[in-house]
Amino acid sequence: MKIAVLGTGTVGRTLAAAFSRLGHEVVLGTRDPAETAGRTSPDPMGGPPFKEWHAGHGHIRLDTFAAAAGDCELVVNATNGAASLAALGAAGAARLAGKVLMDVSNPLDFSQGMPPVLNPVNTESLGERIQRAFPETRVVKTLNTMNAGLMVDPRRLADADHSVFVSGDDAEAKKIVTGLLESLGHRDVIDLGDITTARGAEMVLPLWLRLFGALGTPDFNFKIVRRG
Amino acid sequence: MKIAVLGTGTVGRTLAAAFSRLGHEVVLGTRDPAETAGRTSPDPMGGPPFKEWHAGHGHIRLDTFAAAAGDCELVVNATNGAASLAALGAAGAARLAGKVLMDVSNPLDFSQGMPPVLNPVNTESLGERIQRAFPETRVVKTLNTMNAGLMVDPRRLADADHSVFVSGDDAEAKKIVTGLLESLGHRDVIDLGDITTARGAEMVLPLWLRLFGALGTPDFNFKIVRRG
Numbered sequence: 105m106k107i108a109v110l111g112t113g114t115v116g117r118t119l120a121a122a123f124s125r126l127g128h129e130v131v132l133g134t135r136d137p138a139e140t141a142g143r144t145s146p147d148p149m150g151g152p153p154f155k156e157w158h159a160g161h162g163h164i165r166l167d168t169f170a171a172a173a174g175d176c177e178l179v180v181n182a183t184n185g186a187a188s189l190a191a192l193g194a195a196g197a198a199r200l201a202g203k204v205l206m207d208v209s210n211p212l213d214f215s216q217g218m219p220p221v222l223n224p225v226n227t228e229s230l231g232e233r234i235q236r237a238f239p240e241t242r243v244v245k246t247l248n249t250m251n252a253g254l255m256v257d258p259r260r261l262a263d264a265d266h267s268v269f270v271s272g273d274d275a276e277a278k279k280i281v282t283g284l285l286e287s288l289g290h291r292d293v294i295d296l297g298d299i300t301t302a303r304g305a306e307m308v309l310p311l312w313l314r315l316f317g318a319l320g321t322p323d324f325n326f327k328i329v330r331r332g
Numbered sequence: 333m334k335i336a337v338l339g340t341g342t343v344g345r346t347l348a349a350a351f352s353r354l355g356h357e358v359v360l361g362t363r364d365p366a367e368t369a370g371r372t373s374p375d376p377m378g379g380p381p382f383k384e385w386h387a388g389h390g391h392i393r394l395d396t397f398a399a400a401a402g403d404c405e406l407v408v409n410a411t412n413g414a415a416s417l418a419a420l421g422a423a424g425a426a427r428l429a430g431k432v433l434m435d436v437s438n439p440l441d442f443s444q445g446m447p448p449v450l451n452p453v454n455t456e457s458l459g460e461r462i463q464r465a466f467p468e469t470r471v472v473k474t475l476n477t478m479n480a481g482l483m484v485d486p487r488r489l490a491d492a493d494h495s496v497f498v499s500g501d502d503a504e505a506k507k508i509v510t511g512l513l514e515s516l517g518h519r520d521v522i523d524l525g526d527i528t529t530a531r532g533a534e535m536v537l538p539l540w541l542r543l544f545g546a547l548g549t550p551d552f553n554f555k556i557v558r559r560g
Contacts, residue, residue: 222535223454225454226453227449230545231436274431294547295546304541311532314533319556325557327557328552329553
């Protein structure tokens with residue numbers, strides 16, 4: 105499949121590399137490709153500078169949000185939550201129309217210090233905002249509840265005996281995303297329901313952040329233990 | 333131990349009966365014992381009328397919030413989140429001073445329809461509000477992330493291979509609560525940190541509610557899968 109991953113941070117890079125390894129044709133979308141390609145300072149999350157990372161992943165093309173989104177079958181939103189609507193706006197509603205959009209972002213707000221808070225919450229979610237802003241796009245919220253390493257290699261922890269959620273209004277889009285997740289090794293994909301259920305998946309982040317603090321590692325995940 | 337369980341809904345009844353079975357001396361606290369004792373209509377959550385339940389649990393005394401809290405070593409707040417501060421106020425700061433308060437409530441707000449929203453969120457939690465209102469009480473937030481049946485009998489699901497969280501400022505209080513949880517069968521008690529981490533444990537409720545919808549049963553729990 106031709107996949108556009110929007111966002112060049114740790115999550116975007118990790119997903120792009122993993123989809124590429126699985127044989128997909130992957131393009132990374134960014135606001136200003138020349139600026140991103142030239143970056144020699146470390147990533148804000150501590151990853152290597154983009155230039156250094158890209159040197160080892162030259163087969164993954166870097167392009168503008170618009171060009172990346174125009175030339176693909178499935179789009180992944182891996183931009184940071186505060187910038188997602190702007191990035192998708194730059195990609196363009198017409199280019200996103202009809203496509204499946206895998207939204208893995210979290211609406212974290214760092215403006216009030218650490219730990220970040222979530223915005224929106226309760227009666228709204230970033231997943232829904234994206235769906236509403238791009239009504240012809242088939243948004244599926246997923247993967248936002250775990251770290252990037254586990255997103256693409258769930259088997260590295262407990263042989264993938266943990267859970268991932270999907271939320272979205274389009275059953276066929278959730279099926280396509282579920283297939284992609286399974287190809288990465290996810291064994292327990294739970295369909296929470298329509299896109300409003302993204303409120304639940306997003307609001308788990310504050311617990312994730314406290315667990316990160318308490319356990320001293322981001323290498324954990326939620327498993328929904330149930331019968332059957 | 334002498335335990336006062338404040339709140340006579342499903343959660344309060346279930347915890348009171350379980351602690352009593354474990355050999356503790358349990359008193360249930362309510363606003364108006366005569367009114368509660370006389371209730372012949374079903375509980376709002378679908379449980380039997382209090383009168384009927386109490387007929388089978390006559391060894392569990394029913395008293396006012398104040399009398400129950402005064403005559404115990406540990407207090408459980410199992411009142412509904414919207415009423416918790418008032419109930420604890422009726423119990424009285426002096427009677428709660430120095431005691432361990434196990435807070436299992438959730439600040440669910442049903443005023444905007446279903447599903448309920450959480451209030452407060454993000455920079456505040458009900459656990460913290462209680463701790464701030466009763467600074468001499470040793471508040472431990474716990475058990476709010478699962479249904480009442482699993483709170484008291486975790487082994488009924490996957491031999492208790494799932495997790496429960498504790499949040500609180502007082503290490504000794506968390507140790508006492510952890511001991512009680514283990515006596516109920518909990519095998520994985522995760523100390524999230526100080527009482528502000530209750531924000532994380534409370535904000536998982538929206539996901540719990542969507543999982544309840546998606547799975548069609550409240551009989552599930554979160555397991556934090558990690559190494560070691």
